[in-house]
Amino acid sequence: MTIGTVRINGAMHSWSSVEFRIDGEDFVGFTSIDYGDKRDRVKAWGQGRSHAPKGVSAGKYEADNVKLTCWKGDLQELRRRLAQKASDGTSYGNVFFYMTLQFIEADDKPLCVEFLKCWMTTNHAGHEESPDPLKEDVEIGVSAIKRNGLTLFDNTERRY
Numbered sequence: 001m002t003i004g005t006v007r008i009n010g011a012m013h014s015w016s017s018v019e020f021r022i023d024g025e026d027f028v029g030f031t032s033i034d035y036g037d038k039r040d041r042v043k044a045w046g047q048g049r050s051h052a053p054k055g056v057s058a059g060k061y062e063a064d065n066v067k068l069t070c071w072k073g074d075l076q077e078l079r080r081r082l083a084q085k086a087s088d089g090t091s092y093g094n095v096f097f098y099m100t101l102q103f104i105e106a107d108d109k110p111l112c113v114e115f116l117k118c119w120m121t122t123n124h125a126g127h128e129e130s131p132d133p134l135k136e137d138v139e140i141g142v143s144a145i146k147r148n149g150l151t152l153f154d155n156t157e158r159r160y
Contacts, residue, residue: 013103013111022078023097029074031135033101034067035115037145039152061153065121065139066099072125072134082120093120099140117143 020027041059048054070078082092099115122139144153 011105011107013105013108017103017105019102019104021100021102023099025081027074027078029078030068030070032067032069035064035101035113035142035145037061037063037142037152058154061144063115063142063145065141066115066118068138068140069135070138072136075136075138079120095119099142112148114146114149115140115142116146 020030020033039059039061042057043053044055044057045051046054068075079092082095082097083090085095085097086092087094097118099118101113101115103111119141120138121141122137124137124139125134127134144151
């Protein structure tokens with residue numbers, strides 16, 4: 001059995017393959033994205049000659065904040081649109097939303113990452129003299145991440 005795709009002059013996923021949506025709307029104003037999740041499972045030690053663990057716990061799942069670097073004006077537009085969904089029309093930090101990150105390439109299988117029940121957590125900006133356009137960093141809290149419908153956490157009882 002081979003894991004992976006054998007390519008002969010085929011295109012692989014790259015930055016130009018990326019499509020990112022927030023609440024179903026395309027968001028093209030970002031230049032970098034960083035995300036991850038983990039499931040910490042603890043070994044259950046017991047008595048025995050082997051001194052090997054007898055099993056492991058179900059663990060605790062945690063999704064890291066998604067870190068985006070965005071063009072300054074595009075990030076402000078995202079904040080404005082989220083604030084419109086808030087009950088007071090200004091508190092974009094109170095709004096929950098969903099995000100999808102897709103990688104689409106004609107010669108490869110599409111990949112889809114779903115970020116479930118998201119919220120804004122952190123804004124960071126620092127500017128310096130430069131010919132480059134201004135950028136800002138934002139962190140978005142995430143309840144769970146699915147990769148092509150697959151989960152790192154046990155999805156038998158919890159439904160996102």
